[in-house]
Amino acid sequence: MGHDCAVGNWEHFQKNCHWFEELEIGLDFSKLNRPNKITKDRVRMALDAVKALEQGAIANGTEGRRVGHYWLRAPELAPEENMRREIVETREKVESFAAAVRSGAIGTAAGPFTDLLCIGIGGSALGSQLLLGALPPNGMGLHFLDNTDPDGFARIFRAIGENLSRTLLVVTSKSGSTPEPRNGLAAFEELLRSKNLPLAERAVAVTCAGSALDRRAEKESWMARFPMWDWVGGRTSVCSAVGLLPAALCGIDIGAFLSGAAAMDRLTRRPENNPALELAIGWYGATEGRGAADMVVLPYCDALRGLSPYLQQLTMESLGKRLSRKGETVHQGLTVYGNRGSTDQHSYVQQLRDGLKNFFVTFVEVLRGQELRATAAQKSAGEYLEGFFLGTREALAAEGRPSITITLRQVDASSLGLLVALFERAVGFYGEFIDVNAYDQPGVEAGKRAADRSLRLLRDIEKFLERAGMGPDGKNASAVAAALGRTEEMEMVFKWLEFLRAQP
Numbered sequence: 001m002g003h004d005c006a007v008g009n010w011e012h013f014q015k016n017c018h019w020f021e022e023l024e025i026g027l028d029f030s031k032l033n034r035p036n037k038i039t040k041d042r043v044r045m046a047l048d049a050v051k052a053l054e055q056g057a058i059a060n061g062t063e064g065r066r067v068g069h070y071w072l073r074a075p076e077l078a079p080e081e082n083m084r085r086e087i088v089e090t091r092e093k094v095e096s097f098a099a100a101v102r103s104g105a106i107g108t109a110a111g112p113f114t115d116l117l118c119i120g121i122g123g124s125a126l127g128s129q130l131l132l133g134a135l136p137p138n139g140m141g142l143h144f145l146d147n148t149d150p151d152g153f154a155r156i157f158r159a160i161g162e163n164l165s166r167t168l169l170v171v172t173s174k175s176g177s178t179p180e181p182r183n184g185l186a187a188f189e190e191l192l193r194s195k196n197l198p199l200a201e202r203a204v205a206v207t208c209a210g211s212a213l214d215r216r217a218e219k220e221s222w223m224a225r226f227p228m229w230d231w232v233g234g235r236t237s238v239c240s241a242v243g244l245l246p247a248a249l250c251g252i253d254i255g256a257f258l259s260g261a262a263a264m265d266r267l268t269r270r271p272e273n274n275p276a277l278e279l280a281i282g283w284y285g286a287t288e289g290r291g292a293a294d295m296v297v298l299p300y301c302d303a304l305r306g307l308s309p310y311l312q313q314l315t316m317e318s319l320g321k322r323l324s325r326k327g328e329t330v331h332q333g334l335t336v337y338g339n340r341g342s343t344d345q346h347s348y349v350q351q352l353r354d355g356l357k358n359f360f361v362t363f364v365e366v367l368r369g370q371e372l373r374a375t376a377a378q379k380s381a382g383e384y385l386e387g388f389f390l391g392t393r394e395a396l397a398a399e400g401r402p403s404i405t406i407t408l409r410q411v412d413a414s415s416l417g418l419l420v421a422l423f424e425r426a427v428g429f430y431g432e433f434i435d436v437n438a439y440d441q442p443g444v445e446a447g448k449r450a451a452d453r454s455l456r457l458l459r460d461i462e463k464f465l466e467r468a469g470m471g472p473d474g475k476n477a478s479a480v481a482a483a484l485g486r487t488e489e490m491e492m493v494f495k496w497l498e499f500l501r502a503q504p
């Protein structure tokens with residue numbers, strides 16, 4: 001597959017468009033119009049590196065960790081017997097727990113669970129949101145708390161309403177100490193307490209053994225605990241209990257999802273005709289290997305509205321790095337944004353067509369809908385959706401604006417597995433091409449530490465105001481900062497004083 005031809009002719013299309021019949025997925029690079037700048041040697045090195053990773057090498061050098069998300073759908077590949085056993089046992093436990101909840105065998109004093117509240121953030125939420133946005137929960141009211149915004153909590157709690165006593169809580173946090181889920185849990189617990197409902201008999205934890213969350217769940221005898229492992233990164237954890245448990249609880253066929261991912265893994269291990277490799281090579285050509293173009297993700301399908309946020313994390317947290325693996329400053333990345341077509345044609349697609357040429361689009365075309373298009377209006381709407389996709393792609397190509405198209409026969413558990421595995425490996429290959437550690441996230445951790453420092457400053461300010469008998473007011477920022485010996489943080493002191501002043 002080459003990337004260096006002009007767009008728009010049939011032969012060029014045939015040469016650059018590939019349909020993988022066994023997986024019912026197609027990749028079309030005919031409108032990418034970017035040179036392949038990756039030599040055969042670099043391809044071989046990338047394939048070797050990802051193979052070594054799959055065999056258990058320490059691929060996350062900065063954290064000294066293995067990277068094992070591929071084993072989650074092929075446990076036999078895990079390098080140690082205890083890992084293989086834990087993966088299999090966890091999946092079995094997820095399936096049996098979900099079946100018991102769904103059948104009502106496990107429930108509350110008030111009856112079977114009607115609602116599921118998932119608390120988690122980042123890698124502990126986005127995968128579930130992708131799956132459950134695409135395959136709507138069958139027979140479960142579904143709610144996510146993925147922030148620390150009390151107004152957001154209130155909105156979700158109002159939506160749960162009368163079903164509170166029959167709401168199952170799944171708290172997911174690999175580290176077990178992330179503030180956002182901790183705060184969401186505290187708020188939910190207060191709500192339960194106000195209605196005299198105990199937490200433990202409706203709560204489940206997904207976390208690493210021995211984490212603060214795990215210790216709490218054990219001490220309080222929560223309904224169940226499911227493991228996370230340090231060899232699975234948050235953004236690649238959708239095939240662990242992190243993604244599987246909420247999916248199974250909502251009736252999604254997690255076996256089909258894992259099989260889809262495993263099938264894509266098999267396809268993307270090969271040296272030739274490898275869609276993940278082609279994607280990574282295409283990205284490299286489009287971005288000049290330095291993030292010079294943004295990737296706009298445009299699925300023409302409402303069910304895939306979770307794809308852009310999911311890929312945004314997978315790609316930007318993996319590739320957005322200051323240092324190369326050699327320790328050189330590189331400031332790498334690949335910016336991802338998007339929502340869905342045709343909705344976005346009525347917003348930023350104007351700029352894509354006529355404005356800055358700093359992007360390439362990844363279209364996702366879905367040939368068959370989830371619902372039967374039985375009426376004339378439904379049929380016509382579906383034709384319009386495809387028509388808008390084809391038209392937009394052509395209109396962009398005519399202006400020399402590149403795109404890749406991924407075609408799915410339909411959106412189901414299996415095709416979601418294919419998509420997840422395709423992008424995971426493409427990101428892995430691209431990380432090899434640009435020589436960054438695609439599996440750590442020092443920036444996320446620096447942000448968490450900075451927030452901690454800022455909150456400690458708030459506590460000091462509050463104590464000072466109380467001692468001094470002063471009310472909060474930004475006008476006093478310099479006096480307060482001087483009294484605390486924090487004049488170098490004057491701006492932050494001012495912001496906290498104004499925040500405190502605004503509180504009712």
Ligand code: PA5
Binds near residue numbers: 124174178181234235
């Ligand atoms: O991918 C990541 O590492 C992050 O986005 C984490 O998933 C996120 O910070 C949540 O962390 P945790 O699961 O430890 O609560």
